Amino acid sequence: MPDVCLACLVCGATQEFAPLFAGCPVCARQGRKAALEVRYPSRCAEVDSSQPGLWKWRSLLPPVRPEAIVSLHEGSTPLLPLPGRGVTRLFVKNETMNPTWAHKDRPNCVTAAVARHFGFRQVVTISTGNHGNSAAAYAAAAGLRCVIFCNAHAPVEQTRLMRHYGAEVFLGGDADRLAAALMARGDWFPALTICPRSGFGSPFGVEGFKTIAFEIFAQLGGRMPDRVFVPASSGDGLYGIAKGFRELVAAGQAPRMPRMIACQTERANFYVEAFREGRRTVRAVHPVETVALSIGDEIGGLPALWAVYDSGGEALEAREEAILAAAREYARMGLAFEPASSAALACARAHPDYGQADETWVLIGSGTAIRWPQTFAADDPGPRHLEPGFADAGAILPPGS
Numbered sequence: 001m002p003d004v005c006l007a008c009l010v011c012g013a014t015q016e017f018a019p020l021f022a023g024c025p026v027c028a029r030q031g032r033k034a035a036l037e038v039r040y041p042s043r044c045a046e047v048d049s050s051q052p053g054l055w056k057w058r059s060l061l062p063p064v065r066p067e068a069i070v071s072l073h074e075g076s077t078p079l080l081p082l083p084g085r086g087v088t089r090l091f092v093k094n095e096t097m098n099p100t101w102a103h104k105d106r107p108n109c110v111t112a113a114v115a116r117h118f119g120f121r122q123v124v125t126i127s128t129g130n131h132g133n134s135a136a137a138y139a140a141a142a143g144l145r146c147v148i149f150c151n152a153h154a155p156v157e158q159t160r161l162m163r164h165y166g167a168e169v170f171l172g173g174d175a176d177r178l179a180a181a182l183m184a185r186g187d188w189f190p191a192l193t194i195c196p197r198s199g200f201g202s203p204f205g206v207e208g209f210k211t212i213a214f215e216i217f218a219q220l221g222g223r224m225p226d227r228v229f230v231p232a233s234s235g236d237g238l239y240g241i242a243k244g245f246r247e248l249v250a251a252g253q254a255p256r257m258p259r260m261i262a263c264q265t266e267r268a269n270f271y272v273e274a275f276r277e278g279r280r281t282v283r284a285v286h287p288v289e290t291v292a293l294s295i296g297d298e299i300g301g302l303p304a305l306w307a308v309y310d311s312g313g314e315a316l317e318a319r320e321e322a323i324l325a326a327a328r329e330y331a332r333m334g335l336a337f338e339p340a341s342s343a344a345l346a347c348a349r350a351h352p353d354y355g356q357a358d359e360t361w362v363l364i365g366s367g368t369a370i371r372w373p374q375t376f377a378a379d380d381p382g383p384r385h386l387e388p389g390f391a392d393a394g395a396i397l398p399p400g401s
């Protein structure tokens, strides 16, 4: 498929579809780091029902050989209506229905397939939670070796599951430099973000996130939502979803982009600070201590910030208490989302246009509460314990109570 290429997000220079992980070589020669992305001239998002999982969108995914395709039947997650207010219609895209209970399965599915397509046998990533588990699962499904460098404080529930999938997990150290050292060997494929952090990034993961946009558009009956609230930290999720909507517009399938809303915690709000000041660059915030660990990075990629500006969107922050309250609100609707996902609900509910705008808003429910048991146990006294043989229902639950 010769029409697919890699293009620089800064200078626009194109490269052939190849395993390029150091960003744009033209910009690099001028001393700049710039990300590459996959471009598909004149393609439409068409469903091919013969393909498994997200590969049903294969016409707008990297052109891998059929035998390289990996799938755990990710994607096709529900778009659920939520109780709204006034004339604003709310939906949540429930990404916990993916194989490892998070939207990260989409990028990792594409990453594993592209790695196999180019003949790589091992992947390396940096993660403390959802991404690492998803990378481990898809590497296992693809028969690839997987090495994960984790923050020294990574919860044991997360690292145990990574190892259960067969990944080699390292805690602590300088994860960026360790991953870069492996990448420099030339035979490791990165399950990393699009921005060439520490010199290396991957154009391919965001291609998986894109399918969230295709599904939302289809689930709304071929209509664009007006605003999409995305928990944002590395920014790959937001950028990938925005790219999907952009490609629908470019193909003439939709008239306009939705506004992309980056949702952050007040404790890791580098996009919010940049947006407030009208900057197109981000500055690291640290130290980060938040209940919403999945959006607790100190800094994120620029493509997400640019997508916010380009779509007429905004970057919003929620207080930690509002995030936990939103998580409880979701739970009372039967939806167990992690705090990071709940930031999207908190930001939407606090928006001055909420209830006033005659619009359709979609929230991305990116990951599950199950991964973070301590967070939800903190203010829960637990169940009431009864003595063995206790059977006096009237004493604990009087009739009419």
Ligand SMILES: [Zn+2]
Pocket: 008, 009, 010, 011, 012, 013, 024, 025, 026, 027, 028, 034
């Ligand atoms: Zn460039």
